[in-house]
Amino acid sequence: MxxxxxxxxxxxxxxxxxxxxxxxxxxxxxxxxxxxxxxxxxxxxxxxxxNEIARGLATRQTATVAIVVPDITNPFFAQIACGAEAVAFEKGYHLFLLNTAENTDREVAALDSLQQKEIDGVLLCSPRLPIDDLEATISQFAAVTLFNRELQNPLPNVAQININDVLGAQLAVQHFVASGRRRLALIAGPVTSTSGQRRIDGYRAGLRAAGLIFEPQAMEHCQPVTEGGRMATAQLLARRPKTDAILAFNDLVAVGAIQACEDSGRRVPDDIAVIGFDDIPLATIVRPHLTTLHIDLEEVGRLAMSKILEIIQQPDAPAHATHWIDPQLVIRDSA
Amino acid sequence: MxxxxxxxxxxxxxxxxxxxxxxxxxxxxxxxxxxxxxxxxxxxxxxxxxNEIARGLATRQTATVAIVVPDITNPFFAQIACGAEAVAFEKGYHLFLLNTAENTDREVAALDSLQQKEIDGVLLCSPRLPIDDLEATISQFAAVTLFNRELQNPLPNVAQININDVLGAQLAVQHFVASGRRRLALIAGPVTSTSGQRRIDGYRAGLRAAGLIFEPQAMEHCQPVTEGGRMATAQLLARRPKTDAILAFNDLVAVGAIQACEDSGRRVPDDIAVIGFDDIPLATIVRPHLTTLHIDLEEVGRLAMSKILEIIQQPDAPAHATHWIDPQLVIRDSA
DNA sequence: TGGCGCAACGTTAACGGTAACGAATTTTGT
DNA sequence: ACAAAATTCGTTACCGTTAACGTTGCGCCA
Known part of the structure; x- marks a missing residue:
């Protein structure tokens, strides 16, 4: 060298x-x-x-952005990171990867350590961080984009990108109803999930729009993994055998739901229809291929990076409204 | 702020x-x-x-390492990145993420851009880069760890970590033979893959050790995805119907192989056994759960980062031998 | 012809640290 | 008790780059 x-x-x-x-x-x-x-x-x-280091010291701009994710191993976040990286590379920026391992303490420490690097901005995918810590964090950085979090009052240095979970769940219900299903059920995710809460809201709104009533016993929470979906669905089917359609919190849960259905002798989609959420690669690997709500996560990542670069390059622009990403129903074989 | x-x-x-x-x-x-x-x-x-930037300028050490992967969306690399990030964070280092999108030009450009950042080292997962470019790249950086590439002459600033694909394939063949299978087949990956080549070698060595002969028509190359595995297996089964065991290039291919078996009326594992490679999360989601060769990729990432930090912290240490990571056979339901 | 303006360049002082050396002050050894 | 040695702290000069301001030299015009 x-x-x-x-x-x-x-x-x-x-x-x-x-x-x-x-x-x-x-x-x-x-x-x-x-x-x-x-x-x-x-x-x-x-x-x-x-030498970008020397340049960074002189200009106080490092052409570096960090992305903080709960788990890069999760394709959901990996796709966002991928899109973000692509735009960063195009624009001559570099991207720090911070993995919080779903651990709030580690997340706070990671954010803290980032300050010393004088980065230009942070892409924060932090479903769990308490709102106070979140706002404290934001104030430390020149530019932030927040993913799937809602701030009460928008700030000029913060862009927000949210998945339109409500719409997604409504589309799913609508499709169930349109194909003649009437006894719907919801395998919801963890109680604490913001996204999960919004999907419940959308599910209920969809039922209401179709003139159906929401039955509490037709909903079950679970861990957002396959096994959680399988167990929750088994319980739900035992309690409410005539269920003919299941909206799952995400695709992993949907796969678990399908397994539970098959275990109980039901055929998917003939006896019972299942719709997932997210459209991860798995959706076209399992059989039947999942009908699911597709979210273009690479586009989310690209958008997140574009927005943060806008803020970095013109910091005086007015506070930007939240971007809502609309999921699209992809009809395959499971519903 | x-x-x-x-x-x-x-x-x-x-x-x-x-x-x-x-x-x-x-x-x-x-x-x-x-x-x-x-x-x-x-x-x-x-x-x-x-201020780490100022410190970096003065000390010429930035406490920053980059990881270059073909596709962060692929859980295989995501897990490596995850392990690497964990160690980096522990040791007070930060990690740049570079995604090459399986594109050699982009990879060269990415590596080039990294030089300006004065990073301390690079973790290079570059299955495809020609050996000349690889060596040119290595000479530009103070420390490098190479993943799944073999250099003819070891360098003091390079650590090498390789998957022991030969052993893995041997273990699989051994398990097939031990469970009474005699008509083995191999769905190999892309012809150009280094890993794939080594898995073929191991497969042949395993056959030899069991006193079986290698039949060229019992091997089929394919793209390393589910659909590739399905098509290749369908072809292979048509050509050689009595096959009773399939070693697949990786888990995705294995899933495709299972689907092809089922499509042709064969039951897995009763009529035909299938073993995958890598043990990605999918392996315990599909049914039957995949018997596969487990590689602790997070550990690979951790090791890669540890090794590069060793080089960074004592650059005068002697050139290190290649680390071989031994896959472990995880027996589940498909074989 | 003298002054003005502009284009093309150079000088200097940061940016926030660290390394190397030097200068006090205290401790130690005999 | 006094030189030698250690401890504690300060000065200065970078690291590689940019921002701000100076300095030429030349053309143009009244």
Missing amino acids: KKRPTITDVAQAAGVSLMTVSRVVNDKPGVGEETRQRIRQLIEEMGYRP | KKRPTITDVAQAAGVSLMTVSRVVNDKPGVGEETRQRIRQLIEEMGYRP
């Missing part, structure tokens, strides 16, 4: 001052065309690259 | 020079115990955090 040339080396080689080289590097005016070309060529020949 | 205090602010508040504060911050000797305590308290009160 040989030492890389500095801007001073280039300046000496070109017989000019380092400021002239700096102006060429940053495409700023104040350099004659001839000199500019000569320096450009020298930069190329010498393989000069500006 | 109010301005954070600098080391000079703390020094002035304490009535000492900034070097004294610097020594306290870095736990270096040369400061009296009383003064040290007083400064510690002031640091706490003022909420001082050293």
Whole structure:
């Protein structure tokens, strides 16, 4: 690993001052065309690259954004990260990955450690952090985008991106009803999940719109994994055998629900229809292929990064409204 | 976002020079115990955090490592990233995420852009990059760990971590043979995959050890996804109907293989046994649960990060031998 | 012809730290 | 008791870059 040339080396080689080289590097005016070309060529020949650390110290901008996720192993967040990274790379930014392992203490510590890096912004996917900590965090950074959290009063340095869970659940109910199902049930996720709560709201709104009534015993909470979905569904079917449609909290839960249905001798979708949520890759691997609510998570990530770059590049712009991402019903084989 | 205090602010508040504060911050000797305590308290009160950018410029160490993966959306790499991030966080390091989207040009560009960031090391998961580019890249960075690539001559600044694919495939064959199967087949991955090549080698070695012969028509290459596995298996079964055991390139392919078996009226594992590779979460979601070769990928990530930190912290240590990670056969329902 | 304005460049001082060395002050050894 | 050695702290010079301001030199116009 040989030492890389500095801007001073280039300046000496070109017989000019380092400021002239700096102006060429940053495409700023104040350099004659001839000199500019000569320096450009020298930069190329010498393989000069500006040191981003030094630049960061001088400009207080590091061209770096962090993404904080509960679990990068979860494809849901991995896709968001993927979209965000793509835009960051396009725009010459770099992306720190922080994994909180679903642990609030670790999350606070991670956010704390980030301050020392003088990053330009944070993409925060933090379903669980208490609202106070959230607001404290936001005030520490120049720019933040919040995913699936709602702030009461919008701030100029914060963009918000939320999944329209209410709409998604409504679409699912609508599809059940349109295909003749009347005895719907909901396998909801964890009680604490914001997303889960909104999906319940949408489910109830959908029932209401169809003139059906919400029966509390036709809803079961569970852990957001396959096994949780299987157990919850088994319980629900035992309690309410005539159920003919299940909306699951997410695709993993939906797969568990299908398994429980099959275990009890029901055929999906003939006897009972199942709709999932998120459209993870698994949805087209299992059989029957899942009918589910598709969310373009890479697009969510791209949007999140674009928004934060807007804030970084024009910090004085007015506070932006929350972006709602509408899920789309993808009809496959399970409903 | 109010301005954070600098080391000079703390020094002035304490009535000492900034070097004294610097020594306290870095736990270096040369400061009296009383003064040290007083400064510690002031640091706490003022909420001082050293600016890592400035520190990076002065020390030429940024406490930052990058991980370059083909696709973070793939749980395989996500798990490695997760383990790497965990160790990085523990040790006070930060992690850049670079996603190459399986695109070699983008990978080269990404690696190039990283140089400007003066990072301390790179974790490179690059199955496809030509060996020349690989070596050129390595020479640009102070420390590198290479995942699943073999360098002919080890370098002092490079750690290598490889999956023992040969062993894994041997274990699978051994298990097939031990359970009475004799007509084995292999759904291999892409022809270009290093890992795939080694798994073929292990498969052949396993056959040899069991006194079976390798039949070229009992092997089929495919894309490393479910649909690829399904199609390749369908072809293979048509060509060689009496096959009673299939080793798949990975779990996704294994799921496709199972589907092809079921489509052709075969029951898994009664008529035909299937073993996957990698043990991704999907393995315990599909039915039958996959018998597969488990690789503790988070541990791989942790190891990769630990090794690179060793290199960073003592660059003069001798070149390290390649680490081989042994897969473990997890016997579930499919074989 | 002298003054003005502008283009093309250079100088200097940060940005917030750390390394290396130097200067006091205290402790130690004999 | 006094030199030598250690401890504690300060000074200075960077690290590589940019911002702000200076300095030329030249053309233009009254």
